[in-house]
Each structure stands twice: as C-alpha cells, then as structure tokens.
Amino acid sequence: xxxxxxxxxxxxxxxxxxxxxxxxxxxxxxxxxxxxxxxxxxxxxxxxxxxxxxxxxxxxxxxxxxxxxxxxxxxxxxxxxxxxxxxxxxxxxxxxxxxxxxxxxxxxxxxxxxxxxxxxxxxxxxxxxxxxxxxxxxxxxxxxxxxxxxxxxxxxxxxxxxxxxxxxxxxxxxxxxxxxxxxxxxxxxxxxxxxxxxxxxxxxxxxxxxxxxxxxxxxxxxxxxxxxx
Amino acid sequence: xxxxxxxxxxxxxxxxxxxxxxxxxxxxxxxxxxxxxxxxxxxxxxxxxxxxxxxxxxxxxxxxxxxxxxxxxxxxxxxxxxxxxxxxxxxxxxxxxxxxxxxxxxxxxxxxxxxxxxxxxxxxxxxxxxxxxxxxxxxxxxxxxxxxxxxxxxxxxxxxxxxxxxxxxxxxxxxxxxxxxxxxxxxxxxxxxxxxxxxxxxxxxxxxxxxxxxxxxxxxxxxxxxxxxxxxxxxxxxxxxxxxxxxxxx
Numbered sequence: 001x002x003x004x005x006x007x008x009x010x011x012x013x014x015x016x017x018x019x020x021x022x023x024x025x026x027x028x029x030x031x032x033x034x035x036x037x038x039x040x041x042x043x044x045x046x047x048x049x050x051x052x053x054x055x056x057x058x059x060x061x062x063x064x065x066x067x068x069x070x071x072x073x074x075x076x077x078x079x080x081x082x083x084x085x086x087x088x089x090x091x092x093x094x095x096x097x098x099x100x101x102x103x104x105x106x107x108x109x110x111x112x113x114x115x116x117x118x119x120x121x122x123x124x125x126x127x128x129x130x131x132x133x134x135x136x137x138x139x140x141x142x143x144x145x146x147x148x149x150x151x152x153x154x155x156x157x158x159x160x161x162x163x164x165x166x167x168x169x170x171x172x173x174x175x176x177x178x179x180x181x182x183x184x185x186x187x188x189x190x191x192x193x194x195x196x197x198x199x200x201x202x203x204x205x206x207x208x209x210x211x212x213x214x215x216x217x218x219x220x221x222x223x224x225x226x227x228x229x
Numbered sequence: 230x231x232x233x234x235x236x237x238x239x240x241x242x243x244x245x246x247x248x249x250x251x252x253x254x255x256x257x258x259x260x261x262x263x264x265x266x267x268x269x270x271x272x273x274x275x276x277x278x279x280x281x282x283x284x285x286x287x288x289x290x291x292x293x294x295x296x297x298x299x300x301x302x303x304x305x306x307x308x309x310x311x312x313x314x315x316x317x318x319x320x321x322x323x324x325x326x327x328x329x330x331x332x333x334x335x336x337x338x339x340x341x342x343x344x345x346x347x348x349x350x351x352x353x354x355x356x357x358x359x360x361x362x363x364x365x366x367x368x369x370x371x372x373x374x375x376x377x378x379x380x381x382x383x384x385x386x387x388x389x390x391x392x393x394x395x396x397x398x399x400x401x402x403x404x405x406x407x408x409x410x411x412x413x414x415x416x417x418x419x420x421x422x423x424x425x426x427x428x429x430x431x432x433x434x435x436x437x438x439x440x441x442x443x444x445x446x447x448x449x450x451x452x453x454x455x456x457x458x459x460x461x462x463x464x465x466x467x468x469x470x471x472x473x474x475x476x477x478x479x
Contacts, residue, residue: 077396078396184383188365
C-alpha cells in the first residue's frame with residue numbers, strides 16, 4: 001500500500017477540505033435564502049406564480065447537476081455579450097460558477113422540501129396567527145417559517161448531506177476540493193485506491209458531523225412533533 | 230492433493246499472459262486528430278490507425294476502447310488494460326512503473342493564444358497570466374516547472390483547455406503542435422487563435438519526455454516484444470510513413 005502519498009500531501013487535503021466546506025456552506029446559505037420565499041410562492045393561490053416556481057424546480061431537479069455545472073461554466077462563456085458585460089469578472093471564476101450551480105440546484109430541491117413543510121402545517125396554526133392579529137409577514141416570520149423548518153428538518157438534513165457530496169463535481173471545473181486533490185494525486189503517482197480512500201474518509205467525517213448536528217437540531221426543535229404522534 | 234495441484238496449475242496458467250485472447254487497449258478519446266470519437270461514437274485518429282496497423286502486423290487481436298485519462302495508467306498496472314495508446318510520452322517517472330514500446334514519434338509542444346494577444350512566451354511574459362493545461366500530462370509538469378509565476382488551470386481532458394481558452398478564462402494553452410494545428414486551429418472556434426512562442430521538445434525539458442510510445446505492462450515482456458515487432462514491420466513496409474502523410478502531410 002502507498003499511504004505515504006496521502007501523508008505527504010495532507011496539506012493539499014486540508015486545503016481541499018476547506019474549499020469543500022466553503023462550497024457547501026456558501027451554497028447552502030444562499031440556496032436557503034432562495035428557497036424560503038420560493039416555497040411560499042410554490043404554494044401560492046396564483047397559478048402563474050406557483051407555475052413559474054414549478055418550472056424552475058422541475059428544470060433543476062430533472063437534469064443532472066454535472067450537466068448544469070457544464071452549462072453554466074462552459075456554456076455561458078460562449079456568449080460574447082456576456083463576456084463583455086460587467087458580470088464576466090464573476091462568471092469567469094470557476095468558484096462563482098460552481099456556487100451559482102449548486103445554489104440553483106439545491107435551491108430547487110429545498111424549495112420543494114420547504115413547500116411540503118408548509119403544506120404540512122395544520123390550518124389551525126395559520127388561523128390562530130390571524131386571530132392574534134398578525135400581518136401576513138409577521139405570521140410567516142413567527143409561525144409559518146419556524147413550523148415549516150421544523151417539519152422539513154429530516155428531509156432538509158438529507159439535502160445538506162447531498163450538497164456536501166455534490167461539491168465533488170467542482171473538480172471538473174478546475175477547483176481543487178477534496179475530490180480534485182485525490183484526482184491530482186492519482187495522476188501524479190499513478191495510484192487510485194489511497195488518494196480516493198483518503199477523500200472518502202474526509203467526506204465520511206464531514207457527513208458524520210452534519211448528521212450529528214441535524215440529530216441535535218431535531219431533538220431540540222422537532223421533539224414536540226414526535227410527542228404529538 | 231490432486232485438486233490442489235490442479236488449482237496451482239490453473240493459477241500459473243492465468244498468471245502467464247496468453248495473447249490468444251483479445252488485447253484490451255485503452256485510449257483517452259478527447260485528443261483529435263490522435264484519438265477521438267466520430268459522430269457515430271466510433272474511435273478515430275492517428276493513434277487508432279497506428280495501433281490497428283501494429284496489431285495486424287504483429288498478428289494480435291486488439292480491442293481499442295475509450296477510457297478516462299486519470300484511470301489509464303493505474304488500469305494498465307492493475308491489469309484492466311493490456312496496453313495504452315494515447316500520445317503517451319516516455320518519461321523517467323513512467324518508466325519506473327510501466328513498460329514502453331519503441332518510440333514512434335517525437336512531438337513538438339507549442340503554446341496557442343489569441344492572434345492579437347501579444348503575449349510573450351517566457352517565464353516573465355507569462356507571470357500572472359493563466360495557462361490552461363490537461364492535468365497529469367507532461368505539459369502540466371513542464372509549465373509547472375518552467376513558468377512558476379503563471380496561474381495554471383488544470384482540466385480533466387485535452388479538449389476542455391480550448392473551451393476555456395476561447396471562453397476567455399485562459400490566456401494560453403499548451404499542447405502538441407500537431408494537435409493544435411490539425412484540430413483546434415482548423416475548427417471555427419480556432420479562427421482567432423495562432424501558435425505562439427518557441428517550439429519545445431523533450432530535449433528542452435525532461436518533463437516533456439523522450440518521445441511517444443505505446444504503454445504496456447512491465448509484467449508482460451512478451452507483449453512488449455510483439456508490439457515492437459509490429460512497429461518495426463509498419464516502419465519497414467511504409468505504413469507508418471503513409472499514416473504520417475495522411476494525418477500531417479509529412
């Protein structure tokens with residue numbers, strides 16, 4: 001076995017893990033901010049609004065993430081007007097393109113998860129908020145969003161883990177996150193088991209932390225739902 | 230005891246390479262005009278024709294299959310493939326782990342940039358500039374060693390480097406001169422681009438290797454001999470010269 005390849009390059013793996021975490025955290029935060037209003041729009045009584053959101057979620061859930069990444073990274077670069085625009089300094093960056101893709105993809109899944117969470121809220125809770133004289137915005141902020149998040153927590157936990165694993169695709173657009181580092185070592189040392197096994201262990205560790213975190217959140221915030229059953 | 234002897238005999242028989250069966254030959258089909266997939270998904274190119282001719286000359290049954298660049302050399306070492314043909318340059322590092330046939334060509338490496346870029350191909354001229362290169366290739370090692378102040382972007386395939394060159398994310402890319410001249414510059418996307426800077430060979434840098442050869446498994450010296458015999462035969466009968474003329478006009 002050639003584990004020296006891994007031990008000699010721990011610095012590269014550490015840098016890769018930092019980039020993996022950056023991609024995951026930033027993408028999830030932005031996707032969350034996108035998904036919360038879209039979840040309300042998805043459940044809107046106005047068919048045009050809910051339909052528009054459904055088109056977006058269907059588009060991004062119905063196509064592979066790798067294809068989306070290539071379309072955004074390589075595809076956008078083919079438009080001359082875009083390269084001449086003020087957006088190009090950002091869109092020319094593989095990091096920005098990767099985050100944009102992950103945000104749009106995760107945003108689509110998270111929108112549907114949160115929309116389902118909203119639909120699961122008993123009508124009585126909404127009516128109680130109205131009876132207390134809450135404005136729609138107050139009701140959303142104080143009642144609906146917390147209740148939605150609580151109900152969506154288990155599914156959202158899965159989405160967070162999926163997002164962490166999906167960041168491995170960023171290596172295809174020159175970013176040296178954990179998988180990119182492993183691939184680089186494979187190409188330089190002509191071995192595959194050890195570099196990818198080390199990458200798998202890093203992902204496993206990060207996943208374990210996330211799973212633990214979501215278990216704590218569920219125990220703290222969603223316990224009343226289990227007691228109700 | 231008889232059963233044990235039979236098992237041992239079978240293991241020995243399996244351990245000794247027998248070339249009655251079809252040889253599995255891998256190629257990274259993203260590098261025209263050397264190896265690529267045509268509209269029907271069929272492997273085409275100089276290396277494909279050369280390997281087919283070598284197999285015919287050496288009376289070997291060969292199956293050439295597309296493979297991912299990063300898995301090719303490990304795959305050869307693990308016995309997933311019997312040979313690799315993909316413009317593989319012979320380097321000291323590679324010689325330690327795999328065998329090579331006789332060298333069949335000596336490539337020239339060149340940079341390509343926009344015609345109006347005015348880029349000076351030198352360590353100072355490329356300082357702060359972005360070089361697009363296929364990862365894990367001799368060109369990758371060469372630019373890393375020779376242009377330390379440049380920003381190097383590494384890609385999984387040879388063709389992806391051109392996408393970012395034309396997309397404006399890279400200032401230059403480096404590849405085999407023949408590959409740039411007979412593939413990229415002939416495409417509509419390559420109209421505004423030109424070869425630039427010096428012509429580099431293995432003599433300029435050990436990173437660029439001694440030349441191009443067919444990669445084989447060190448544990449199979451018989452196959453190395455057979456492939457070399459096939460190469461010698463196509464050299465003698467003019468097949469190799471005809472291939473060079475067909476693809477590169479020389």
